[in-house]
Amino acid sequence: MSISIPARDWFKPPEGAEKLWIGLALLWCFVLSLMMPYWHFRGKQNSRGEAYAVAPVAFMERTEAFVAANKTGERDGVPIVEPAPGGDAYLLARMWSWYPILKLRQGESYRIHLSSGDLQHGFSLQPLNMNFQVLPGYDHVLTLTPTSKGEFTIVCNEFCGIGHQHMIGKILVE
Amino acid sequence: MSFPTLNPPPPTPQPGRETGLRKCATTGLDVCLAAQRFIKLNAVAAIVFLLFGGIAAILLALTRWQAxxxxxxxxFYRILTFHGLNMLIFWMLFFEIAILYFACTIPLKARLFSRKIAWLSFGMMLTGAIMTNVVIIQGKADVxxxxxxxxxxxxxxxxGIILVAVGTLIGVFNFFATLYVAKRDRTxxxxxxxxxxxxxxxxxxxxVTLLHGAIVMIPTFAFSMGWISQPDPMWYRMIWWGLGHQSQQVNVCAMVSVWYLIGQLTTxxxxxxxxxxxGAFVLYILFINLASAxxxxxxxxxxxxxxxxxxxxxxxxxxxxSMIHGFTVPASVEMAMRAKGWGRGIFGWVGALPWRNPAFSAAALSLVIFGFVGGITGVTLGTQQINIIAHNTLRITGHFHSTVVGGTSLAFMGLAFYVVPLMFQRDFIWRKAARVQPWLFGGGILLVSLGMSFxxxxxVARRTYDIEHAGVYGPAAHLFLGIMGVGAIIAVVGLLLFVVLCVGTVFFGERHAKGEPMADWGVAKELPGAPGEAIFADHWAMKGTMVLTGVFxxxxxxxxxxxxxxxxxxxxxx
Known part of the structure; x- marks a missing residue:
């Protein structure tokens, strides 16, 4: 009885169906635990959290230098920047914009540096639905390889004030 | 009518002030009068905050439903702040303090350790909660x-949050002190x-949870006063979720206890x-901390x-x-039903369950929604790499509305159908509506959860006012947000009904004189020629539970x- 004092001899090992279920559940938990290390070595999608300390001002300067060196065009006043395949690219999150527009090539890898100039932001790449956290003070490096072509939209999915829903960016892949 | 499972009380004289206990005429439980007062206070406060959160919920759902x-x-962001704190923190913590005071006194025939400490705890929690709510509504905390x-x-x-956390800690201390005194005095x-x-x-x-809250909130408070420099945002996230996620494990533990309790009361x-x-509870204590990851x-x-x-x-x-409790709770109910003679086939016992008893239907729905939706999505979304396609989307909100709302809140509501009459000694008003309430609330929240998840x-991101601006979401996304909106309307109707039933019972329920048992919600019946306890010798008798857990x-x-x-x-x- 759950609400009454149990009988003195309540300490007994599980038997029958209960024992079987505990065994099955434990086995399943074992599968759950092994999948993550397996994917870490064999899978193509991992979040390693590679990051370096960076002051927001310093990150903005690096982003400006990157834009100045690799700019190929402009859309609605936002520069379109094409980093070298295998090279570094900078993406600055601020209230309420993503800067600049990145132009990538399918099948090439890029080191994308993500950081914030002010509050916390959320990098949410649509319609793929890939999501990463962006923090001020942290240079979050994603080694990203686009496997599909087209125009992709970056939505901010961490609340960052009243204009949060207007914080939209672009990544173009050729 | 008395419950089948508890000994009816002997015809004892009236409760005396000198013992500080009274005997409940219906259940035969010894109710500590001091605990009764604080169970009432905390439960009433909890239900008021539930009402606040529910009003906020419908405003939010009808905003995210883009149509x-x-x-x-x-x-929108102000009410979202308000909704989260009132539901996840205030409603839960106040109700949990009520459950703790219940669990440490009544089943042990013990008296509450200290009224003064209970007042201090309640006063701090209430002050903190009101302070936080006022600041939010004033628009000074859109965070x-x-x-x-x-x-x-x-x-x-x-x-305000610090006051609530410390007040709760003081209440938890009162719980432990009561346990200690009960053990010492051999009650x-x-x-x-x-x-x-x-x-x-x-x-x-x-x-452990509330200590995390203190560790993160005190420096943040000091920073907001300008006394120290800004704490690191990543450090904040790590410690804050030691409060935010672990407090949900407190809810899980309390909810599972309520499942066992309702199982006994109704079947x-x-x-x-x-x-x-x-053993499964010990696993929670040892392996659920650090859930902030x-x-x-x-x-x-x-x-x-x-x-x-x-x-x-x-x-x-x-x-x-959790998987063990997901087996042992239905297995214990199934075995009780088979012992009562409902032993035909695999699911012969299911139809004979007391489905019209709102406490039972609430607990059963809570178990199914928590396990099949909340549990499965929770483990999957919490897988390191899979989190890439889930983080900060509505999938997360869909997950925790099926654990905390469809699971914990619904179980707590079910418990209230017994606790309110026990504590206030009044019969529930409008009993027909009460029998429908868990189905409304559970069904509604299931739609909310599925709509959000899909x-x-x-x-679609969580915590965002408008998705049109992004220009990437098609009709399917809007359909699911609409399902969420419809579900929210149904769930909030269920929530308001619950509040009306409880408040109505407290003020207008038929009062029962001392020694007179109260109306029963209906419990599982026993067939003639039932096998009784003998069924427990067969360790493979819970065939229905085996099929259910296999499907799970x-x-x-x-x-x-x-x-x-x-x-x-x-x-x-x-």
């Missing part, structure tokens, strides 16, 4: 529940009842094996090994604990591996 889009943008730095709210917002012999044991597990986790169930049930899986600054270890440590033994799978495991595996497949289809990233 309605009710609120203005500033009020959402998580108040992630560098977002900054008015200092009183943090001070009971032998081991703690399972419900008290589960509540103790919840209390232990609560201490006369008892654990098939006490050791297994208690689930919120940092796509964060910078913490690496793969940290993420993998902390999201699964010791082989998911906390998940194992919208989130299509990439299959659903789990399909959902889990479908998510790995979905992950494999996105861009490469490392």
């Amino acid at each position: 309605v889009h009710l609120l203005r943008v500033d009020w 959402l529940m998580t108040s992630y730095l560098p977002l900054l709210a008015h200092p009183l917002f943090y001070l 009971y012999e032998g081991s703690l009842p399972l419900v008290t044991y589960g509540a103790t597990a919840a209390a232990i986790i609560a201490v 006369g169930s008892k654990p098939v094996n006490e050791t297994v049930c208690r 689930h919120h940092l899986l796509v964060d910078p600054g913490v690496g793969s090994s940290w993420k993998i270890w902390n999201t699964s440590y010791a082989m998911y033994l906390a998940v194992l604990a 919208a989130g799978s299509l990439g 495991l299959a659903c789990f595996a399909v959902y889990y591996f479908a998510n790995w497949k979905a992950l494999a289809d996105v861009w490469y990233v490392r």
Whole structure:
């Protein structure tokens, strides 16, 4: 009885169906635990959290230098920047914009540096639905390889004030 | 009519002030009068905050349902902050303090350790909760529940939360002190009842949780006062989720205890094996702390090994604990039904369950929604790599509305159908509506949860006022947001009905004179020629539960591996 004092001899090992279920559940938990290390070595999608300390001002300067060196065009006043395949690219999150527009090539890898100039932001790449956290003070490096072509939209999915829903960016892949 | 499972009271004289206990005429339980007062106070406060949160809920759902889009943008984020704190923190903590005071006194025939400490705890919690709510409504804390730095709210917002956390800690201390005194004075012999044991597990986790709250909130308060420089935002996230996620494990522990309790009250169930049930609670205590990792899986600054270890440590033994309870709770009910003679076939006992008893239907729905929706999505979304296609989307909100709302809140509502009459000695008003209430609330929240989950799978972000601006979401996303909106309307109707029923009962319920038993909700009947206790010799008798848990495991595996497949289809990233 759950609400009454149990009988003195309540300490007994599980038997029958209960024992079987505990065994099955434990086995399943074992599968759950092994999948993550397996994917870490064999899978193509991992979040390693590679990051370096960076002051927001310093990150903005690096982003400006990157834009100045690799700019190929402009859309609605936002520069379109094409980093070298295998090279570094900078993406600055601020209230309420993503800067600049990145132009990538399918099948090439890029080191994308993500950081914030002010509050916390959320990098949410649509319609793929890939999501990463962006923090001020942290240079979050994603080694990203686009496997599909087209125009992709970056939505901010961490609340960052009243204009949060207007914080939209672009990544173009050729 | 008395409950089949509890001994009817002997014809004792009227309760005396000198013992501080009264005997409940219906259940035969010894009710500590001091505990009764604070159970009433905390439960009433909890239901008021539930009402606040519910009103906020419908405003939010009708805003995110883009076709309605009710609120203005500033009020959307304000009400979202308000909703999160009132539901996840205030409603839960006040009700849990009521459950703790119940679990440490009534089953043990014990008296509450201290009225003064109980007043102090209640006063601090209430002051803090009101302070926080006022600051939010004034528009000085539009920071959402998580108040992630560098977002900054008015200092009183943090001070309010600190008061609630410390007040709760003081209440938890009163719980432990009561347990100690009951043991010392030998008010009971032998081991703690399972419900008290589960509540103790919840209390232990609560201490660790609330300490995290103090560690993160006190420096943030100091920063908001300008006394210290800004704490690191990543440090804040890690410690804050030690409060935010672990407090949900307190809810899980309390909810599981309530499942066992309602199982006994409505079907006369008892654990098939006490050791297994208690062992599972110990697993919660040992392996559920540090759950904050689930919120940092796509964060910078913490690496793969940290993420993998902390999201699964010791082989998911906390998940194992939930899977064990997911078996033992239905198994205990099934065995009780078979002992009563409902032993035909695999599911012959299901139809004879007391489905018209709102406490039973609430607990049953709670178990199914928590297990099949909340549990499966929770483990899957909390997988390190799968989190890439889930983090901060509505999938997360869909998950926790099926654990905290469809699971914990619904179980607590079910308990209220017994606790309110027990404490206030009044019969429930409008009993026909009460029998429908769990189905309304549970059904509504299930739609909310599924609508959110599917919208989130299509990439719709949580905590955002408007998705049109992004220009990437099609009609399917809007359909699921509409389902969420319809579900929210149904769920909030269920919630309001619950509040009306409870408040109406407290003020207008038929009062019962001393010694007169109250109306029963209806319990499982016993057939003539029932096998009784003899059935417990067969350790394979719970065939229905075996089929149910087998289906559960299959659903789990399909959902889990479908998510790995979905992950494999996105861009490469490392």
